[in-house]
Amino acid sequence: MALIVQKFGGSSVADADRVNNVARRVTETYDEGNSVVVVVSAQGDTTDDLIEKANEINPNASKREMDMLLSSGEQISISLLAMAIEKLGKPVISLTGWQAGFQTNAAASNARINRIDTERLHAELDKNNIVIVAGFQGIDKYDNITTLGRGGSDTSAVALAAALHADKCEIYTDVDGVYTADPRIVPDAKKLDEITYDEMLELASLGANVLHNRSVEMAKKYDVRLEVKSSFEKVDGTIVKEAVNVEKMLIRGVTRDNDVDRISVIGLEDRPGIAFRVFSLLAKKGINVDMILQSIGRDNTKDISFTVTKAHLQPALEALESEKETLKAKEITHNDNLSKVSIVGAGMVNNAGVAAKMFEALFDSDINIHMISTSEIKISVLINVNNAERAVKAIHEKFNL
Numbered sequence: 222m223a224l225i226v227q228k229f230g231g232s233s234v235a236d237a238d239r240v241n242n243v244a245r246r247v248t249e250t251y252d253e254g255n256s257v258v259v260v261v262s263a264q265g266d267t268t269d270d271l272i273e274k275a276n277e278i279n280p281n282a283s284k285r286e287m288d289m290l291l292s293s294g295e296q297i298s299i300s301l302l303a304m305a306i307e308k309l310g311k312p313v314i315s316l317t318g319w320q321a322g323f324q325t326n327a328a329a330s331n332a333r334i335n336r337i338d339t340e341r342l343h344a345e346l347d348k349n350n351i352v353i354v355a356g357f358q359g360i361d362k363y364d365n366i367t368t369l370g371r372g373g374s375d376t377s378a379v380a381l382a383a384a385l386h387a388d389k390c391e392i393y394t395d396v397d398g399v400y401t402a403d404p405r406i407v408p409d410a411k412k413l414d415e416i417t418y419d420e421m422l423e424l425a426s427l428g429a430n431v432l433h434n435r436s437v438e439m440a441k442k443y444d445v446r447l448e449v450k451s452s453f454e455k456v457d458g459t460i461v462k463e464a465v466n467v468e469k470m471l472i473r474g475v476t477r478d479n480d481v482d483r484i485s486v487i488g489l490e491d492r493p494g495i496a497f498r499v500f501s502l503l504a505k506k507g508i509n510v511d512m513i514l515q516s517i518g519r520d521n522t523k524d525i526s527f528t529v530t531k532a533h534l535q536p537a538l539e540a541l542e543s544e545k546e547t548l549k550a551k552e553i554t555h556n557d558n559l560s561k562v563s564i565v566g567a568g569m570v571n572n573a574g575v576a577a578k579m580f581e582a583l584f585d586s587d588i589n590i591h592m593i594s595t596s597e598i599k600i601s602v603l604i605n606v607n608n609a610e611r612a613v614k615a616i617h618e619k620f621n622l
């Protein structure tokens with residue numbers, strides 16, 4: 222007998238038929254003699270709809286109240302799924318995040334899981350119950366409900382698998398695995414049988430939202446073997462694990478991330494300590510900076526450009542404007558019509574020419590590059606957002622993925 226954690230995303234439980242479908246799949250696993258813990262997300266677009274409802278009333282609502290609101294989406298799903306399983310005559314219980322023991326830090330709307338108190342979970346499993354847990358949520362030490370950031374139910378599932386020492390963690394979604402690009406952008410993208418944690422972490426962090434990036438980080442840390450599978454079709458999915466058979470594949474996938482804005486601080490003095498002052502100012506406000514480009518100094522001045530997420534654009538501009546005089550900056554500009562397109566693959570480490578090939582694909586498509594950044598296993602470029610899908614397709618084709 223195995224202990225299996227299964228996670229079903231929003232589209233997998235979008236309506237009554239789909240909830241019934243999930244109930245059947247879960248009970249099949251249970252009937253094979255396994256202990257089953259199921260994590261579910263809010264139905265369909267519920268989370269987006271709730272955000273819209275909040276905005277109608279107060280676009281500046283506190284994060285505490287937003288988390289109170291958003292956590293309700295998952296609470297609907299767990300009860301409905303439990304009812305569907307009751308109908309199939311199996312013992313089942315639904316638990317909210319806090320009932321399941323998810324203790325998080327107090328960073329509302331983007332909380333991190335500190336630990337899971339598993340007594341209740343073990344007690345329910347000992348009673349042979351199928352346990353349905355609300356994803357995306359927990360409780361902080363002040364007893365406030367918290368949420369884990371958009372897409373966070375994947376992380377709830379992996380955390381449960383780690384805490385319960387589960388034999389398997391299966392992530393069921395509306396695609397049947399991890400592809401070489403988002404199949405919605407590149408219809409002939411190919412499914413990967415296996416991918417390493419490191420590659421998946423890069424893909425997820427660079428825009429492949431098929432898995433929440435923190436879920437991959439956690440799976441690596443606790444050695445949880447993950448499988449991404451289809452909720453609708455019974456076919457093999459993609460296994461995410463430490464090492465995979467090294468094939469000829471140089472590049473694992475292409476992604477794009479539109480949640481990116483660029484800020485340029487122009488005409489700074491060209492002397493030591495200036496970059497330090499710009500970035501420590503932002504760090505103090507909790508603003509994460511991603512790509513950075515500093516121009517070569519000319520006439521004793523230099524420019525520094527960097528990217529932030531859309532949510533950090535205004536706070537970053539405000540912080541810089543307020544220090545514009547002391548920084549002796551001539552001008553602060555920004556561009557919010559951009560996208561970051563990236564390629565990821567452990568195979569590129571020892572292969573010259575990968576970057577050139579990516580840039581050639583963009584050149585062939587007449588797409589201008591604003592910024593470039595690289596690491597051992599990825600290359601990212603910043604381009605205009607209206608070129609992003611074309612770029613993903615062109616790069617995918619260039620590498621014959």
Ligand code: ADP
Nearest residue numbers: 230231232394395399400402403405429430431
């Ligand atoms: P869920 O609601 O099940 O969590 P998500 O919408 O969060 O589902 O994630 C699944 C979606 O991720 C797919 O529908 C697909 O469009 C998108 N996606 C982006 N990049 C990839 C990729 N490389 N492979 C597979 N799916 C991807």
Ligand code: ASP
Nearest residue numbers: 262268357371372373374
């Ligand atoms: N319902 C949440 C969201 O839409 C969490 C999730 O789906 O994983 O972001």
Ligand code: MG
Nearest residue numbers: 230372430431
């Ligand atoms: Mg998701």
